[in-house]
Amino acid sequence: xxxxxxxxxxxxxxxxxxxxxxxxxxxxxxxxxxxxxxxxxxxxxxxxxxxxxxxxxxxxxxxxxxxxxxxxxxxxxxxxxxxxxxxxxxxxxxxxxxxxxxxxxxxxxxxxxxxxxxxxxxxxxxxxxxxxxxxxxxxxxxxxxxxxxxxxxxxxxxxxxxxxxxxxxxxxxxxxxxxxxxxxxxxxxxxxxxxxxxxxxxxxxxxxxxxxxxxxxxxxxxxxxxxxxxxxxxxxxxxxxxxxxxxxxxxxxxxxxxxxxxxxxxxxxxxxxxxxxxxxxxxxxxxxxxxxxxxxxxxxxxxxxxxxxxxxxxxxxxxxxxxxx
Numbered sequence: 460x461x462x463x464x465x466x467x468x469x470x471x472x473x474x475x476x477x478x479x480x481x482x483x484x485x486x487x488x489x490x491x492x493x494x495x496x497x498x499x500x501x502x503x504x505x506x507x508x509x510x511x512x513x514x515x516x517x518x519x520x521x522x523x524x525x526x527x528x529x530x531x532x533x534x535x536x537x538x539x540x541x542x543x544x545x546x547x548x549x550x551x552x553x554x555x556x557x558x559x560x561x562x563x564x565x566x567x568x569x570x571x572x573x574x575x576x577x578x579x580x581x582x583x584x585x586x587x588x589x590x591x592x593x594x595x596x597x598x599x600x601x602x603x604x605x606x607x608x609x610x611x612x613x614x615x616x617x618x619x620x621x622x623x624x625x626x627x628x629x630x631x632x633x634x635x636x637x638x639x640x641x642x643x644x645x646x647x648x649x650x651x652x653x654x655x656x657x658x659x660x661x662x663x664x665x666x667x668x669x670x671x672x673x674x675x676x677x678x679x680x681x682x683x684x685x686x687x688x689x690x691x692x693x694x695x696x697x698x699x700x701x702x703x704x705x706x707x708x709x710x711x712x713x714x715x716x717x718x719x720x721x722x723x724x725x726x727x728x729x730x731x732x733x734x735x736x737x738x739x740x741x742x743x744x745x746x747x748x749x750x751x752x753x754x755x756x757x758x759x760x761x762x763x764x765x766x767x768x769x770x771x772x773x774x775x776x777x778x779x780x781x782x783x784x
Contacts, residue, residue, distance in 0.1 A: 462488075462523070462530060465619040468495070469531040474522055476512055482531050483512070484619045490586035493519035496615050498539070509611045511590055536623045538616045540630040552625060563628055570627040573601050574614045581618060662718035664728060670696060671720055671728040679741050689725045 462468060467482040477483065483495035492513040499508050514522075522528035537545040544552050552563055577584065577597055584590050594614060598607040613627055620626035664671065674692035693699040693711055697719040702710040713719055720728070730738065 463534055465534050465621055467531040468523075468528050470522070470528055472527070474527050475514070475518070477514075477528075484615070486615070486618060487582075487585045488516055488519060489582065490588055491516050492588060494585050494588075494590070496619070498612070498615075507612050508608050509615045513588060534621065536620050537626050538620060541626065541628060544625070544628070549625060552628065563625070566629065567624045567627040570613050571617070571624055573598075573605050573610060574617060577610075577614045578617060578622070581614075662720075664720045664724035667697075667718060667720050667724070668728045668731075671725055672732045675725075675729045675733070679738075681742065681744055683742065685726055685729070685738075685742075686722060689720075689722050692725065693719055 462485045464485060464487060466485050468485055469480055469482050470477040471480065473479040477495075481497065483497050486494040486496055488494075493516055495512050495514065497510050499510055500506070519528065535542060535545060549563065571578075577594060584593050587593075591611070594611045595607040598605040598610045601610075616626050617623070671692070674696040675688060677696070678688045678691045694701075697713065698715075698717065699711045699713050699719050702712065704710070711719070733741075
């Protein structure tokens with residue numbers, strides 16, 4: 460079985476030093492060994508390090524054939540921390556880098572200039588198996604000398620992204636907070652494909668945003684968890700049914716194949732409209748939230764009252780508010 464550079468593989472039941480279910484980026488199967496990598500966060504978004512592991516080629520190939528290793532994800536042209544920018548044109552990426560002091564092209568070109576020598580001989584490095592030592596030596600020889608850990612991140616990021624220079628952009632805090640509803644692929648489901656249900660499962664929640672927010676107002680209340688609100692909304696507002704064959708993983712579906720939101724999509728659009736503070740007031744009550752605050756913020760806005768009033772006016776029969784039959 461062929462695996463492309465940049466794809467992720469996972470060991471469903473573990474494999475030697477590979478942890479169960481963890482994703483590993485495939486770099487190549489050369490010199491009698493398959494090289495895998497993953498990124499470890501060690502602080503802020505720009506403080507990462509690359510971890511490398513090499514498996515004997517025979518072990519790697521056998522595991523792919525017998526299911527010990529599975530291809531976890533399709534190829535992406537951006538690393539995980541820049542996934543929201545995938546598919547955007549360079550000029551669009553620039554618009555999402557708010558308050559950036561240096562242009563994107565200058566940043567990626569400068570970073571690439573430090574790893575160009577590594578890229579040119581990456582086949583040799585993967586074949587010889589001295590990747591970490593070679594990157595460290597290369598970093599010290601740069602003018603000016605570079606941090607070896609950071610250089611390794613840039614180098615591996617570039618490789619797994621299919622030699623896409625834009626993958627070298629910094630993970631600015633504004634990235635990932637762009638307006639998804641304005642995206643040209645607004646009719647498609649965004650985000651990482653579902654490993655449980657399949658990469659083609661689900662729907663875009665953008666056309667459902669208003670219905671999600673209205674359903675939240677209708678079904679939310681003191682003590683009601685978001686998961687309960689979501690399940691109630693699926694039944695009463697989106698017309699879903701539930702297959703309870705697996706009690707631990709109820710399967711929701713629409714009998715006519717119409718779209719409905721996942722729990723994460725539901726949470727996202729509710730938080731986007733009302734904000735976390737208002738949601739906490741609705742669930743826990745005004746008094747409890749005030750008591751937990753370090754300082755009093757005064758009276759809550761009229762908007763809070765409007766949501767609570769609408770919630771009381773539209774509350775369904777409590778016999779059905781939290782349980783899907």
